[in-house]
Amino acid sequence: MTTLDYSTGKALPDGAPARPLTKKDYKTLGLSALGGTLEFYDFVVYIFFANVLGRLFFPEQMPEWLRQLQTLGIFAAGYLARPLGGIIIAHYGDILGRKKMFTLSIFLMSLPTLVIGLLPTYEAIGIAAPLLLLAMRVLQGAAIGGEMPGAWVFVAEHVPQKHYGLAVGTLTAGITGGILLGSLIAVGINSWFSTSEINAYAWRIPFILGGVFGMVSVYLRRFLEETPIFKELAERKKIGRELPLKTILREHRPAIVLVALMTWVLSTAIVVVILFTPAYLQKVFQIPAALSLQANVAATLMLTIGCLFTGWATDRFGTKAVMIVGWGGMTVTAYLFYLGLPGTPTSLIALYALVGFFVGSISLLPIVGVRAFPPAVRFSGLSFSYNMAYAVFGGLTPVLISVGQQYDHLFPAHYVGAMGILGVALAFWPLSYKGWQVRSEKS
Structure with missing residues (x-):
């Protein structure tokens, strides 16, 4: 099979050595991963303070279950806004260039994050408070919709084929590092401030920091260069002849379905295992907030390591084998973790970290996509x-899990396990392990 070098988009002759990673490649990877960390922190920090936001932005007399549902609904609104932002930013990314949109998306994320940190609460302005919170969350969703696919494409088109998986895995690890950063800051806030101080003012700190982080990322991305593939397309004048979305819907429907199904697996792994579980541990098993957040830090750290390992493994062993082992491992370890709750502090942290490592298989989505x-x-x-796909599955999953656990406290395990099985099945989808390298470039 002909092999493509994704830094040029051209076929390598049989037996030709792939070029190694250069200093410029490491710079691109480093700046892209750091920017992804800071931007994804902005997007997910909301969930770490969802309980506090629910108390401050909704009426005090509202039933707890309804307050939680509406708070998670605002969180889900960010996912529902992703398609519009993603389509618009990606459209211009295919026409005007990857770098310009890559930089714009992070600016559009940092501004509403900063505003959330400055918003007055329900006690001060009434119903306007949750409405403004919702508006900012929608803007965040539109921004992240363009950021993540743009980041994956940007890095993939810079690096040599030999290190393609590792590079995409490294970027994904950087993005998940935003969750780790959010988790660490949540632990810090809960350790350094009392509950009354958090409710009074300390909850604002993570969002204000996020706004500052975003502006730093905008500055850092000035030092990145446009991808070689886009430059070549521009020189050949192969861009802008037709609305890209029209071409996709007409000619690439199998690829759309594959990526959508893999996104369902990814969104379940992230939303349920990493973002939802700390609150689940506290509410269902009465595990102290500090311990649940410490366990979450361990899981998120292993998630980041897992993303790197998954990328490296696809270069070494192939994508199909890694999909089977990675998603199968997530199913098994998820059941081990949830069935073992509440356990001891040691077993909680160890098993949460183990399932977190296999959640690192989410790197497979951009590697395939x-x-x-x-x-x-x-x-x-x-x-x-x-x-x-993320708008549907990522947005509805928190609500679905919240309702499902009312009937079966192991519902999160069943849902994650089912998605792991789906991920294994997708390893046998033709595009997921053969033919894409030539077919996708000649389509």
Whole structure:
């Protein structure tokens, strides 16, 4: 099979050595991963303070279950807004360039994050408080909708084919590092401030920090260069001839379905295991907030390591084998973790970290997804498929889990386990392990 070098988009002759990673590649990877860390922190920090936001932005007399549902609903609104932002940003990313949209998306994220940190609460302005919170969350969702697919495409089109998986895995690890950063700051806030201090003012600190982080990322991305593939497309004038989304819907429907299903697996792994579980541990098993957050830090750290390992493993062993082992491992370890609750502090942290490592298999989505579409519509194809699926599955999952656990406290384990099985099944999808390298470039 002909092998493609994704830093040029050209086929390598049989037996030709792939070029190694250069100093410029490491710079691109480092700045992209750091920017992804800071931006994804902005997007997820909301969930770590969801209980506090629920108390401050909704009426005191509202029933607890309804307050939680509405708070999670606002969190879900960020996911529902992703497709529109993703489609618009990706459209111009395929026409005007990856770098410009890559920088714009992070600016559009940092501004509403800063505003959330400055918002007056329900006690001060009444119903306007949750409405403004909702508006800012929608803006965040639109921004992240363009950021993640753009970041994956940007890095994938810079690096040599030999290190493609590792590079995409490294970027994904950087993005998940935003969750780790949010978790660490949540632990710090809960350790350094009393409950009354958090409710009074300390809850604002993470959001204000997020706004500052975002502006730093905007500055850092000035030092990145446009991808070689986009430059070549521009020189050949192969961009802008047709609305990219129209081409995708007409010619690449199998790739859309594949990426959407993989997004369902990814969104379940992140939303349920990493974002939802700390609150679940506290409410269902009365595990102290400090301990549940410490366990979450361990799981998120292992998630980041797992993303790196998954990327490296696909370069070494192939994508199909890694999908089977990675998603199968997530199913098994998820049941071990949830069935073992509440356990001891040691077993809680150890098992949460173990399932977190296998959640690192989420790197498989961009590794497969970028290669599923040809360069001229790659940004739009990945963004549309990923964001439409995430809007549905990522947005509804918190509500679904919240309702499901009322009937079965092991519902999160069943849901994660089912998605792991789906991930294994997708390893046998034709595009997921053969033919994409030539087919996707010649489509």
